Amino acid sequence: MKNEFHRDTWIEVDLDAIQYNISQLAGQLKQDTVIMAVVKANAYGHGYLEVAEAALEAGAEWLAVAFLDEALFLRKHGFTAPILVLGAARPDDAGLAAAHGIRLTVFSADWIRSAREFLEADVLHIHLKIDTGMGRLGFTDQNGLADAEAFASDDSLINIEGAFTHFATADEPDRTYADQQHERFLEFLDVFQQKPPMIHASNSAGAFLRDNSAFNAVRFGISMYGLVPSGDIRHEMPAPLKPALSMYTKMVQVKKLKQGEKVSYGATYTAGQDEWIATLPIGYADGWIRQMQGFEVLAGEHRAEIIGRVCMDQCMIRLPFEMQEGSVVTLVGEVLNDRILLDDIAAHNGTIHYESACLLTARVPRMYRKNGVIKKVFNHLN
Ligand SMILES: Cc1ncc(COP(=O)(O)O)c(C=O)c1O
Structure with missing residues (x-):
């Protein structure tokens, strides 16, 4: 598979999860109920064509x-x-x-x-x-x-x-x-x-x-995308669902800030002590909106706060200790026993996960996982 993007931020869509969710949901419906797979808005940010194909294969x-x-x-x-x-x-x-x-x-x-x-x-x-x-x-x-x-x-x-x-x-x-x-x-x-x-x-x-x-x-x-419509009815959903979307980036620069030094537009963040920060190549033009300031991501397996204002294409996080440039950061997804859901992002931003998913723009390349392996890469810019 050719790697068709040149940027260290990407979304992974697990088509197996979508198919699993459809089969779980279908199992709870009356026989012969027709399933319409709702794939509007780029399949809630997941990708029209790939989701439509997976959904139809799974019985929609x-x-x-x-x-x-x-x-x-x-x-x-x-x-x-x-x-x-x-x-x-x-x-x-x-x-x-x-x-x-x-x-x-x-x-x-x-x-x-x-x-x-x-x-x-x-x-x-x-x-x-x-x-x-x-x-x-x-x-x-x-x-x-x-x-x-x-x-x-x-x-x-x-x-x-x-x-x-x-x-x-x-x-x-x-x-x-x-x-x-x-x-x-x-x-x-x-x-x-x-x-x-x-x-x-x-x-x-x-x-x-x-x-x-x-x-x-x-x-x-x-x-179908593995998200519960609202936390209020989580216990009423018929089956545990698997979130299909995860999102990752890599640290493109890691540097030490001295106590008192500032970060990003408006210089709103001041290092309280000497601290390690990493720059991530994702910003509000990707749907990683300015309200994300103060939210946490997983740097390796460690929680790290987004500090300073989120820029159009980049943002900064405070690391618990020095890490290697190129280290993977999980923005949405699971690492060991910790996970960040679209629901968490939505709660931080005062909105709902529907909106958080739809906001992820076409500029972020999508990788599609099927039968456990990445089978397709889609870069809107190709
Ligand atoms: C008319 C209509 N039907 C179905 C749906 C799918 O809803 P849900 O994503 O909550 O399953 C939507 C989504 O907004 C809708 O507008």
């Missing part, structure tokens, strides 16, 4: 993305599985989506009427989105849904393939609001003259809310 049958461009990208790279665009698409792109067998999310009858003008030969498969309490996308009144069904069912170029909703609080232990959304969804489903073949409501957290919340398809994102 559908892919889901947020935007039509993401679906077209997957098609361009040879993916033939059904793909659902979860976000809004333009009516004038209906023909393009239909030609590629890409399913669109629809939430108004007027949209269907406009889109119809752009359909010529290929059938557009649509999933009607119902807003049961997320307040984001979806039909909010039953008449609108009935109108959409009436219009589409008279038209041979439009096929209502699915109906779905999205829970706002599935990752919280209090089920009250999710229960209300579930009830509301059932009421909307009753409006259909003919129930669409695919009914789905659940993301990772929702799928295990109650026996019937999975309907006949689920949309797995975060859990």
Whole structure:
């Protein structure tokens, strides 16, 4: 395998972990539940193509993305599985989506009427989105849904393939609001003259809310990547999951600071005594944001604090003792009995691990592990 990058910072994505997570999750679903692998946003920073391939191999049958461009990208790279665009698409792109067998999310009858003008030969498969309490996308009144069904069912170029909703609080232990959304969804489903073949409501957290919340398809994102939707429901997840993403860098310079010397922009850090610091080639342009100051990484097997301001491409850590230039630093991952999770980074930054994963930019090369060995390197800059 050619090493196709020239920088000592990289992400490793363990595709075996993704496949393991899917099989663990699938084992807990009702038989014949379709798994949609949610690979939007570069598969939560992990890599569209590699994750999509691993997920489909592991038993996912559908892919889901947020935007039509993401679906077209997957098609361009040879993916033939059904793909659902979860976000809004333009009516004038209906023909393009239909030609590629890409399913669109629809939430108004007027949209269907406009889109119809752009359909010529290929059938557009649509999933009607119902807003049961997320307040984001979806039909909010039953008449609108009935109108959409009436219009589409008279038209041979439009096929209502699915109906779905999205829970706002599935990752919280209090089920009250999710229960209300579930009830509301059932009421909307009753409006259909003919129930669409695919009914789905659940993301990772929702799928295990109650026996019937999975309907006949689920949309797995975060859990497929080995992350628990939220710490509050960790104990409710059906199986231990394996985080798929780890990230490493190397010390490019190690130097001794004298007591009183300063570090980085603004000279905000002052050495309290003579101390060893290392410079790491990762910064906020990689998604290693400025709030990371004060967070810890694993220098070898030792905790080391990020000191001074994080720069665009570099940051500095304080070492417990002198270390060799070139030593590996674990930014996300496990070393012996210690580990740093995306959850820890998110907690430090006052956000959620979804965001911390998505923030890791394309500039960081990705290495893909399959059957225990690195089988592919992807450098966006090649
Ligand atoms: C509509 C929809 N379904 C499913 C998912 C996947 O959710 P999760 O990553 O929590 O499994 C998302 C993610 O944001 C989503 O927006």
